Amino acid sequence: MYLDYFSLRQRPFLISPDPAFLYPSDSHREALAHLQYGLEREGGFILLTGEVGTGKTTLCRLLIEQLPDTFRLAYILNARLDSPGVLAGICRELGILLPAGADAKTCVELLHDNLLAAHGDNRQTLVVIEEAQNLDPEVLETLRLLTNLETSSAKLLHILLIGQPELLATLRRPDLRQLNQRVVSRCHLGPLSVAETRAYLNHRVTVAGGQRSLFSGGAIRCIHRKSQGIPRLINLLAERCLIGAFAEQRSTVSAAVVRRAATEVLDIPLASPARSLPWPAATALVVLAVLVLTGLVLTVVPQLDLADWYTRSSEVVHQSDSPLAVPTETSPSLGVFQRWLSLWGVDAVARSLDEACGAAQRRGLRCDVVEGLTLEGLLGLDHPLLVTLHNDREGLDFYLVDGYLGVSSGLGNGLESGVQEQVSVANSSGAHWLDKATFAARWSGDGQLIWRAPPGYSEPLLPGAHNPALVAFVTEALMARGYLAEPLVTGGFYTDYLAQLVQRFQLDQGLGSDGILGVRTLAGLSAGVAGVPTLSAVR
Numbered sequence: 105m106y107l108d109y110f111s112l113r114q115r116p117f118l119i120s121p122d123p124a125f126l127y128p129s130d131s132h133r134e135a136l137a138h139l140q141y142g143l144e145r146e147g148g149f150i151l152l153t154g155e156v157g158t159g160k161t162t163l164c165r166l167l168i169e170q171l172p173d174t175f176r177l178a179y180i181l182n183a184r185l186d187s188p189g190v191l192a193g194i195c196r197e198l199g200i201l202l203p204a205g206a207d208a209k210t211c212v213e214l215l216h217d218n219l220l221a222a223h224g225d226n227r228q229t230l231v232v233i234e235e236a237q238n239l240d241p242e243v244l245e246t247l248r249l250l251t252n253l254e255t256s257s258a259k260l261l262h263i264l265l266i267g268q269p270e271l272l273a274t275l276r277r278p279d280l281r282q283l284n285q286r287v288v289s290r291c292h293l294g295p296l297s298v299a300e301t302r303a304y305l306n307h308r309v310t311v312a313g314g315q316r317s318l319f320s321g322g323a324i325r326c327i328h329r330k331s332q333g334i335p336r337l338i339n340l341l342a343e344r345c346l347i348g349a350f351a352e353q354r355s356t357v358s359a360a361v362v363r364r365a366a367t368e369v370l371d372i373p374l375a376s377p378a379r380s381l382p383w384p385a386a387t388a389l390v391v392l393a394v395l396v397l398t399g400l401v402l403t404v405v406p407q408l409d410l411a412d413w414y415t416r417s418s419e420v421v422h423q424s425d426s427p428l429a430v431p432t433e434t435s436p437s438l439g440v441f442q443r444w445l446s447l448w449g450v451d452a453v454a455r456s457l458d459e460a461c462g463a464a465q466r467r468g469l470r471c472d473v474v475e476g477l478t479l480e481g482l483l484g485l486d487h488p489l490l491v492t493l494h495n496d497r498e499g500l501d502f503y504l505v506d507g508y509l510g511v512s513s514g515l516g517n518g519l520e521s522g523v524q525e526q527v528s529v530a531n532s533s534g535a536h537w538l539d540k541a542t543f544a545a546r547w548s549g550d551g552q553l554i555w556r557a558p559p560g561y562s563e564p565l566l567p568g569a570h571n572p573a574l575v576a577f578v579t580e581a582l583m584a585r586g587y588l589a590e591p592l593v594t595g596g597f598y599t600d601y602l603a604q605l606v607q608r609f610q611l612d613q614g615l616g617s618d619g620i621l622g623v624r625t626l627a628g629l630s631a632g633v634a635g636v637p638t639l640s641a642v643r
Contacts, residue, residue, distance in 0.1 A: 106350035113313030117343040119336055121162035123169055125311050127304040127335075130473050132163060134564055134622055135291040139167050139264070141566045141620070142289030143175075143230065147259020148251055149286050151275075152266045154293030157336025160266050163293070164232060171230070176222060178231045183238040183267075187246040190239075191215070194231055208246070216253050219260040229261050236267035241280060248283040290618070294476040295333030297550035298325060298492050299457055304335065305342060318346065322359035330366045333548070337370065344369045439532035440490065440502045447488050447506065447637040448554055457490070457502075457552060464554045472623045475550040479527075479540060482551075483508055484613025485624055486631035486638045489551040493529070493543075503529040505551070508639045509537075528639075555627040556636060565621040567603040572596030578621060581629040582609065 107115070116125070126132065135152065142150035154160045168177060178197030180190065191211035195202055200218050202211065222229055231250075233239070239247075253260045265271065269292075275284045296304055302324045306317050319327070323345070331337035344365040345357045354361065441454035445463055452463035461471035474485070482489060482505065489505045507528030527543040529536050538546075560573030575598055582588045587605045594602060603619035611617045613628050631638050 106346050109350050110318060110346065111313065111315060112309070115343065116308040116312035116314065117339040117346070119339050121159075121165055123162060123166040125308050126159070126162050126166055127300075127307045129296065129300050129304070130623060131293060131475055132159065134620070135163060135293055136167060137564050137566065137620065137622075138289045138291035138618065139163075140170075142264075143171075143228075143262055144566075144568075145288040147254070147262055148288040149247075149283065150262060150264045151271070151287055151290035152264065152293070153269055153271055153290070155295070155334065156268060157334040158293040158295065159335050160293055161234065164234075164264070164266055168232075174227050176227055176229045178229070180231065180233045181235075183233055183235040185243070186240070187243050190233075190243055190246065197231075198229070212250070212253075215250070216260075219253055220255070223255060223258065223260055230264060231261065232264045232266065234266050236265035237269075237271040237274065238267075239265075239271075239274075241274065241277060244274070244280055244283055248280075248286065251286055292476070294549070296328070296335065296338070297333065297473055297475055297548070297552075298328045299552055300473055300475075300550075301328040301331075301333060301338060304338065308339075308342075317356075318349075319357045320359065323357045323362045326359040326362040326366075330362065330370055333550075340369050341365055440504050440530065443506070443530055444488060444490055444504050444554065449635075460490075461552070461554075468556070469554050470557050470623075472553050472555070473550065474553050474624050477549045477551065477624075478614055479544055480614030481616075481624070482614075483639060484615050485553070485628050486613075487553055487555055487627055488637055488639065489553055491529075491547055491551040493546040501531060503531050505529055506535075506637075506639065553623065553627060555623070556630060556633075558626055558630060561621075561626060564623075565598055567598055567600055567619055569598050570596050571598065574598075574621065575602070578602065578606065578626075578629060582606070584632070585609065585629075 107113070118125075139150060139152065142148075152160055152164065171177070176198060178194045180193050180197070182193070185193065188208045188211070191208055192202060192206070195211055195215055195218075198215070198218055200214050202214065206214075219229055231247075233247075247263055250261055251259060251263065274280065275287075302319075302321075305319050305324060305327070309316075309318055319342070327338060327341055327345070331341055341362065342357075345361050348361045348365050349355075349357045352361070441457070441460040445452055445454060445460055448464065448467070448469060450463055450467050450469075452459075452466075454460035454463050464471050474489070477485065491503055491505055493501060493503050505527060509526040509528070525540040526537040527540060529538055529543070558574060558577040560571045560575075560577070565571055565574055575594055575596055578598075579588065579591055579594075579602070582602075582605050583591070587609060592599070592602060598621065606621065606625065607617045607619045609615075609629070610619070610625055615624050615628055630636055
């Protein structure tokens with residue numbers, strides 16, 4: 105009903121998994137690279153996990169569309185089957201005729217013969233199982249035994265398991281450790297950040313024929329908050345928003361339209377004009393009252409003297425349980441973007457995230473989204489990171505994470521004994537120290553990263569790839585960090601041994617352990633290079 109009104113050729117926010125509408129975020133590109141890498145290996149299990157609605161099926165269909173002609177496919181949608189049922193389903197998908205009453209042993213024998221024949225014709229076989237978190241351990245063990253089907257030189261079968269995070273917990277069972285060890289590649293899809301939500305909405309509108317953004321900045325932030333960055337919920341909400349804007353004859357979806365749509369689609373009630381304090385805030389007031397009445401006062405901690413690359417606000421009060429300062433109406437996030445750029449020596453006016461990223465890119469820097477970080481991973485990345493933190497108005501504000509302080513005693517650093525580890529954040533109102541727990545509770549794990557890519561980098565590099573410049577950089581960085589005693593002779597190839605060293609570095613820094621040279625790994629390796637600002641400067 106709204107297509108002509110918004111000049112669209114088709115509905116942009118259908119929830120069907122159409123690969124044509126897949127937004128190629130960094131996480132999705134990296135996940136696709138993981139899947140393709142798994143298919144290039146000799147065989148075994150590949151894992152794709154993610155919460156409901158994060159785009160697992162859509163990504164899988166894109167992978168299938170890109171499969172070489174040499175691949176055969178068996179697609180199992182119903183994971184609530186016993187072992188004979190799964191085996192029979194695989195055989196049917198591959199065109200294997202089963203005799204009446206065939207048992208599991210017969211299915212395996214026929215499947216083995218079929219796989220050998222396909223291997224002789226230089227064809228590979230991929231089995232995809234959706235909703236794999238529903239598979240019984242007995243069925244998973246049967247699938248593991250299928251990966252034993254091999255020749256003297258090659259495995260005959262790839263098995264892609266697609267499921268929710270519960271699948272990972274199942275695979276950690278001691279009786280499934282052999283299967284877990286046969287996973288050659290694994291990737292996890294998380295929710296979208298605010299910046300990715302904006303790009304996601306605009307991407308789908310463009311694919312549908314739109315020529316402009318249909319959502320205001322406030323609407324995008326509201327959609328992200330209501331949907332928690334889950335693509336399927338974004339689609340449901342955005343579809344209803346377009347209908348609502350059309351009904352009200354609005355040219356652009358506003359935050360008010362989003363809030364009304366959320367009450368219908370997501371069953372989220374509209375906030376009443378007068379709200380009581382949320383329980384965390386109410387609890388904080390009670391605790392504060394007790395402290396005052398009992399004579400316990402919060403100590404003002406002197407500010408630290410930070411490194412030369414950043415000048416902190418001269419008045420910083422440490423109060424670990426204090427609410428985050430809310431930017432003023434007149435200067436919402438301008439100071440954050442300016443601070444962020446200044447750390448890299450970029451002198452430019454930036455009024456938005458897009459302008460800040462553009463200014464950085466014009467100076468030869470990269471501006472990439474990173475998501476799903478733990479606090480350990482943030483420290484391992486060791487770069488200033490622009491994040492959004494939940495404020496006490498149930499909204500999101502931009503903050504710049506620009507330092508970290510680990511304190512185990514009162515010796516040095518100007519802090520009293522017992523003070524917790526602190527994260528340094530800055531917004532338009534100045535710089536603040538937050539204790540680690542408060543920061544973690546308000547942070548989603550996502551952020552925007554400015555970094556300087558090393559020579560030769562254009563996309564994630566997988567083991568076995570040839571990239572002399574990038575391999576030389578990684579080798580030198582690993583030597584500087586003590587992972588290598590002397591240079592390796594690799595011929596410019598990213599060898600398996602070098603990938604193992606990278607995995608050790610990743611594990612040590614909390615950056616995963618996939619061995620792929622992507623944004624966060626290379627940024628972590630580049631920390632400490634001259635001209636690169638780091639969080640560790642104030643640790």
